[in-house]
Amino acid sequence: MSTLPTPTSDELAHSEKLLALIRAEITARGSIPLSRYMELALYAPGLGYYSAGKTKFGAAGDFITAPELGDIFARCIAHAVAPLLRELGPHALFVELGGGSGAFARDLLLALAELDALPRRYLMLEPSADLRERQHALLHESLPLPLSSRVHWIERPPHEDWHGVLFANEVLDALPTTRFVIRDREVFEEVVLCDALGELRIDIHPADTLTTTAVRSVERYLGLTFADGYRSEILPQLPWWIAAVIGSLRQGLALFVDYGYARREFYAPERSDGSLICHYRHRAHGDVLFLPGLQDITAFVDFTALAEAGASAGFALAGYSSQAQFVLGNGLPEILMQSAMLPDAERLRLGNEIKRLTLPGEMGERFQVMGLQRGLGEDWALHVLGGLRHRL
Secondary structure, rough: OOOOOOOOOOHHHHHHHHHHHHHHHHHHHHHHHHHHHHHHHHOOOOOHHHHHHHEOOOOOOOOOOHHHHHOHHHHHHHHHHHHHHHHOOOOEEEEEEEOOOHHHHHHHHHHHOOOOOOOEEEEEEEEOOHHHHHHHHHHHOOOHHHHHEEEEEOOOOOOOEEEEEEEEOHHHOOOEEEEEEEEOOOOEEEEEEEEEOEEEEEEEEEEHHHHHHHHHHHHHHOOOOOOOOOOOOOOOOHHHHHHHHHOOEEEEEEEEEEEOOOHHHHHOOOOOEEEEEEOOEEEEEOOOOOOOOOOEEOOEEEEHHHHHHHHOOOOOOEEEEHHHHHHHHHHHHHHHHHHOOOOOHHHHHHHHHHHHHHHOOOOOOEEEEEEEEEEOOOOOOHHHOOOOOOHH
16 A cells, blocks of 8 residues: 555554454454454554544544534534424433544534524443543533533443434444455355464455345345355344444434445445445545554445334334435525625635535535434424435
């Protein structure tokens, strides 16, 4: 990967520590599924990409998420969920999975305060101790006490019944994914092993029953058989993950935003090498073994699988749309009108932010929004959130 920026000596030493941990597990097991490698590379305590202190978001990190562009994304989310929070009453909660830098929580709480729709508490489930510290500092420095005091950090999803809104932006793409490949009509799974020199490399082994069943289920859904050599990703554990995350939400909405496709697009014949991608200092590449702990590893989301997992957990589909359609239907026109009187420089900044959020070549079509609801009535939906239901 000579075209990628050179890491510092400290970064190399950090990655080598994680490599030693991965090699030790491979030595003990013989090989590990790629999903397990991804879990270690991203979440190993103190060493994984999301568990250590490396800057991840914004210009100084490896990628930029919608909340890092400005406050428009959060204001549109607030516009969408404010009526529901008011309807659910003063004891409603807002739960965010993976709080990033804390910018989304800051901007959302300010917007909900203006809309008189503040939740009783804002709960942030953040596995990274380093990110929790950064989020805490940002929120307590930038929010008035009546807002910052509503924020609490949790280590697992609420286990007692609750009502309100759960929100996850770019969380599903970072779930450790299984990568399968078809050989002689059989399902194989990618694994990571060490060669004679101790270098990591990718190999394939026959897939286990869970993965094989999941792949065959997708084939039945699509009415086809994957061609020999077809390679892609699948999350056979997604129904259990969704049940664990939103199972205690008795009344309310779970809102997911991520890059991905409906199943027929996700597993299109031309996508015969899947969607796995890595990000390192704003460069995208496909080498998952490159400097573990220093780069992000993600895969696009099968939103049909998300809707199915929600149904298994007792949730109805509230709607599905592109990010562009969602923000246009949830407050963006009003934001544009309000910006007319701003100074030229600020209007230009807002214009660039809106382009990033809505243009097809940016986030507008690559990112999708899906809502899962329970206890809100069959006809309940978020404004224009249902625009892409037919694709599922």
